Amino acid sequence: MFVFIHRAVLASILAGGLAATPALAQTSKGDRELGQYLSSECVTCHQLSGKQSEGVPAIVGWPEDQFVAVMRAYKNRERENAVMRTIAGRLSQSDIEALAAYFGSLPKPAAP
Amino acid sequence: MIIDRRRLLVGSASLGAATLLAAPPVLGQAKPRVVVIGGGPGGATAAKYIAKDSKGAIEVTLVEPAKQFVTCFHSNLYLGGFRDLASITHSYDKLAANYGVKLNHQTARAIDRDKKEVVLEDGSRLPYDRLVVSPGIDLKYDSVPGWGREHEETMPHAWKAGPQTALLRKRLEAVPDGGLVVMIAPPNPYRCPPGPYERISMMAHVLKSAGKTKAKIVVIDAKETFSKQALFQEGWNKHYPGMVEWMGPKIHEGLKSVDPRTNTVVTGFETFKDAALVNVIPAQTAGRIALDSGLANQTGFCPILPENMKSASDPNIYVLGDATIAGDMPKSGFSANSQAKVAAMAIRGELTDARVFPARYANTCWSLLAPDDTVKIGGSYEAKDGRIAAVETFVSKTGETAELRKETQAENMGWYAGIIADVFT
Numbered sequence: 001m002f003v004f005i006h007r008a009v010l011a012s013i014l015a016g017g018l019a020a021t022p023a024l025a026q027t028s029k030g031d032r033e034l035g036q037y038l039s040s041e042c043v044t045c046h047q048l049s050g051k052q053s054e055g056v057p058a059i060v061g062w063p064e065d066q067f068v069a070v071m072r073a074y075k076n077r078e079r080e081n082a083v084m085r086t087i088a089g090r091l092s093q094s095d096i097e098a099l100a101a102y103f104g105s106l107p108k109p110a111a112p
Numbered sequence: 113m114i115i116d117r118r119r120l121l122v123g124s125a126s127l128g129a130a131t132l133l134a135a136p137p138v139l140g141q142a143k144p145r146v147v148v149i150g151g152g153p154g155g156a157t158a159a160k161y162i163a164k165d166s167k168g169a170i171e172v173t174l175v176e177p178a179k180q181f182v183t184c185f186h187s188n189l190y191l192g193g194f195r196d197l198a199s200i201t202h203s204y205d206k207l208a209a210n211y212g213v214k215l216n217h218q219t220a221r222a223i224d225r226d227k228k229e230v231v232l233e234d235g236s237r238l239p240y241d242r243l244v245v246s247p248g249i250d251l252k253y254d255s256v257p258g259w260g261r262e263h264e265e266t267m268p269h270a271w272k273a274g275p276q277t278a279l280l281r282k283r284l285e286a287v288p289d290g291g292l293v294v295m296i297a298p299p300n301p302y303r304c305p306p307g308p309y310e311r312i313s314m315m316a317h318v319l320k321s322a323g324k325t326k327a328k329i330v331v332i333d334a335k336e337t338f339s340k341q342a343l344f345q346e347g348w349n350k351h352y353p354g355m356v357e358w359m360g361p362k363i364h365e366g367l368k369s370v371d372p373r374t375n376t377v378v379t380g381f382e383t384f385k386d387a388a389l390v391n392v393i394p395a396q397t398a399g400r401i402a403l404d405s406g407l408a409n410q411t412g413f414c415p416i417l418p419e420n421m422k423s424a425s426d427p428n429i430y431v432l433g434d435a436t437i438a439g440d441m442p443k444s445g446f447s448a449n450s451q452a453k454v455a456a457m458a459i460r461g462e463l464t465d466a467r468v469f470p471a472r473y474a475n476t477c478w479s480l481l482a483p484d485d486t487v488k489i490g491g492s493y494e495a496k497d498g499r500i501a502a503v504e505t506f507v508s509k510t511g512e513t514a515e516l517r518k519e520t521q522a523e524n525m526g527w528y529a530g531i532i533a534d535v536f537t
Contacts, residue, residue, distance in 0.1 A: 033467060034467075034469060036165075037457060037467075037469045038469075038472070040161065040453040041450065041453070041472060041474050043530065043533075043534050044446060044449055044450065044474070044527070044530060044531050044534055045523075045526065045527045045530040045531070046530060047529070047530050047533045047534075048533070048534075049533065051529075051533075052526075053525070053526040053529035053530060054522040054523070054525040054526035054529070055519055055520075055521075055522025055523035055524070055525065055526040056523060056526025056527060056529070056530055082488070082490070082506035082508075083476050083488070083490060083506070083523070085506070086474075086490065086491060086492050086504045086505070086506055087474060087492060089492065089503070089504050090472070090492055090494075090503050090504065
């Protein structure tokens with residue numbers, strides 16, 4: 001689904017020379033492009049491939065509402081972990097939704 | 113113009129259909145070129161993110177003499193016997209294979225800022241539209257009286273990971289029970305603020321594990337206080353009682369000289385003779401090329417614009433990592449990786465029509481005190497009042513439970529795997 005829209009947007013850029021890609025934001029509640037930028041902060045620890053490593057869980061392919069709930073819990077200091085509280089602390093609701101949209105759109109890795 | 117078009121077509125054809133869709137914004141012009149100097153966590157991350165997110169619209173060349181990179185982070189864990197050297201050694205091959213980053217394994221000799229070219233050691237030149245300078249630190253070999261580059265085999269620094277780190281471990285293993293280890297700890301600012309103290313912990317762990325509990329580690333520090341001090345000192349007292357003696361300048365009254373022939377360290381207060389090992393961590397500056405190119409100020413480090421990591425003195429150059437004056441951010445691999453992503457986004461915004469978002473920086477430094485006893489410090493940062501300022505910071509507390517410390521170590525190991533995947537794959 002996403003690939004289809006992505007290509008369509010790019011095709012419209014090529015055809016009309018549009019600079020912005022507003023249609024991307026319509027694929028989900030969150031701004032996926034913003035989410036992709038914000039995600040660069042997450043993937044210093046959480047692997048984009050969805051691989052879990054020791055104390056750092058996988059965060060790709062989650063349902064968006066679950067992702068938002070967990071991040072809000074860190075932001076509201078209802079969940080422990082100093083790193084996550086600090087990261088979540090400065091994320092707005094739309095930032096969190098953007099991240100949920102981005103990570104939610106990534107495929108989960110196949111079970112080992 | 114004809115040549116430019118041909119370059120574009122050749123470049124696009126080789127990168128496949130996906131690239132053809134994501135055409136550069138200005139058709140008919142050559143691809144914009146980015147050169148990155150330095151393949152550490154700053155430079156390699158910048159090269160990857162610019163190449164990956166521009167989907168081939170920007171030509172990225174990474175200039176790094178080494179074929180493999182040994183991370184300074186977790187090199188203390190190698191010293192402590194928790195990792196082998198292979199596990200902290202990483203290739204650049206995937207940056208080329210996965211994202212089309214061009215690897216140039218030469219030393220960058222100079223930057224011709226007027227012509228916007230990097231001069232390589234063989235005399236050839238790499239033109240750039242934007243340049244990323246991420247050279248890490250250089251050691252000030254004249255900052256410790258009696259010690260210089262010619263003494264780094266006898267009194268190793270091991271502050272650039274690789275053969276020096278292996279040498280330090282070999283020398284540490286040879287320290288006898290009852291032997292004396294002296295560390296000369298550097299003045300601010302330097303790479304990895306908690307690094308010397310994690311290293312002391314690992315040295316003590318190696319000695320204790322070998323039953324050499326009569327060995328002693330004396331630390332002659334240039335600073336009165338240091339990162340995570342209460343946590344480290346609590347850890348040393350708990351795990352290595354009587355083995356570590358730390359001295360700030362008020363106690364040692366100044367480092368006067370070292371003598372590599374006799375392994376002697378002379379301070380204003382005391383002379384330490386016949387040390388089994390002296391680890392000299394000297395004062396530091398930005399990497400040579402940053403100094404030679406006029407990117408640094410009188411401090412020896414490079415001022416940057418906090419909103420995007422651009423050099424304060426050249427709009428075509430970005431500087432990353434340990435070489436920079438990054439406000440509240442410490443000099444760490446994590447910081448360099450974080451800064452690189454901000455710079456990569458800004459560069460794509462300048463050279464293509466990519467969206468640019470406000471800079472967000474982050475850092476965390478984990479330090480291992482003893483097996484399964486790890487502490488951390490970190491924060492989030494943003495551009496504010498002309499500098500990079502902390503938004504929120506955190507640090508582990510003294511007296512934490514063993515369970516929490518073990519979880520923190522698992523997080524430390526998971527982070528390492530994560531940042532390596534992020535930088536090198």
